[in-house]
Amino acid sequence: MTAALDFTPAPGAAPLPRMVLAQAAAEVRAVLRNGEQLLLTLIIPILVLVGFSTIALLEVPGRRIDFVAPGVLALAIMSTAFTGQAIGTGFERRYGVLKRLGATPLSRSGLMLAKTLAVIIVEVLQIVVIAAVALAMGWHPHGNPLWAALLILAGTAAFSGLALLMAGTLRAEATLAAANLVYLVLLGLGGVVVPVTTFPHAVRVIVELLPITALTEGLRAVLTHASGLPVRDLLVLLAWAAVALALASRTFRWE
């Protein structure tokens, strides 16, 4: 017995907030259900957190957990906003999902809003889990949480811009490879676990201009050293965000 279906036309778009929330919820579900994504966004950051704060592999300034925890938070932000989003969006483009969504009442800007919202929701989940583990390991965060939130938002914008730049231009397989490679390289270079002070000066000058380094150093300044707003790091992140988002919006191909 099938329920009555009335195909009589009754067209109309849903209100924008409802469309955006529905799409964001779908994106969050997709991340949480995807094993590789979870590995990248939660498991690797937690392994890095636990590993590097208990094993004295490298000389770090101050208490080990206080040094490592902000770096791991930055790593987690990068894994979601950059790596996960680049790979996810790249494959959505490849599978024609972006094209199909383009035929629905959800506008392109609505879709971008939903993606941003989904990234922020996943980041909040990551921060809660990572902070809980770090606190259990004796982490003592200091500083103004508002400055930390501001840095994270700017970092999210910068990494999202880079992710969309990559996903909107490269083939999905190339995005997959490149996004993972960039993740690994930045994990090593960006001051996440290896203090940038150990690099030669010339290298350090360049490394400090990377978005991951700016986010790591900025979070560490606030959360470990209770500094005021790290303006230089924030500006570096905003500059990356402005350039990457502008380039992405010019080059992004939906199909």
Add this chain to the structure above:
Amino acid sequence: MDSPAVALTDLVKRYGRTLAINGLTLNAERGAVTAILGPNGAGKTSTVEICEGFRKADGGTVRVLGLDPIRQGAQLKPRVGVMLQSGGVPPAVRAGEWLRLVARFHAHPLDPGALLDRLGLTEHARTPYRRLSGGQQQRLSLAAAVVGRPELVFLDEPTAGLDPQARHACWDVIGELRARGVSTVLTTHHMDEAEKLADKVVIIDRGTVVAEGSPQSLTGAERQLRFRARPGLDLDELLTALPSGSAAKESPSGHYVIEGHVGPELLGTVTAWCATEGVTADDLSVERRTLEDVFLELTGRELR
């Protein structure tokens, strides 16, 4: 007073140096089923995707429900349902979730559960898209095209790869849409589908319309007489016995087709002639030309 569902005038589309659509003019009436037929590469998908706002025409005018699908896309999208030729759904998403998501984008959607049921997908509601069979994926895409209760649907090869049951289920939905006043524009390779469903058939080839009209007007009032007999009968001799204006051919070998004013008289002449030749005409039948005959006549037999 209502503008047509689709009005294309002198449409031109190029991909690099390839001219995919070459001055195509086409009207699809409101509330009707319009089938676009054509060989592979004829420009069917390009035409539909221009109407859907996915591609920009290089020339000519495009009006869908009286609107420009690109400049007025935001107004148009809630009113139009789209089924892509393939894909468009994330591989990991569950069938029910996808349909509910698309429903959430609309103000007065159909009940996704009832629609899944109607298309025989209820027991696959929790199955990820990539694990659905090809036919189930097609049906889910059809469901997503109609869930928002559109005025107009574009279906790009809706029954490609479907088994007979699923094809009939799909035809039933299209028939019901028509009964409810929804306009449908579909592309297909299946002549029987076009003949059965369409109010209007548009045959396109090399990016331009080569014939259009109702299936009846395309196949014509002319009927044909078909029979089987031993190969190599002397048809020229037969033709001298038939009324002028008749045509006879053997294709394939041993299968004969006589076209012309097929009436009792012609039938009698043919059977009498067969008797004098000492052959039995097997499977003798009087038929109308099929759409497939018309199609092959217009677009040729070579493979593309």
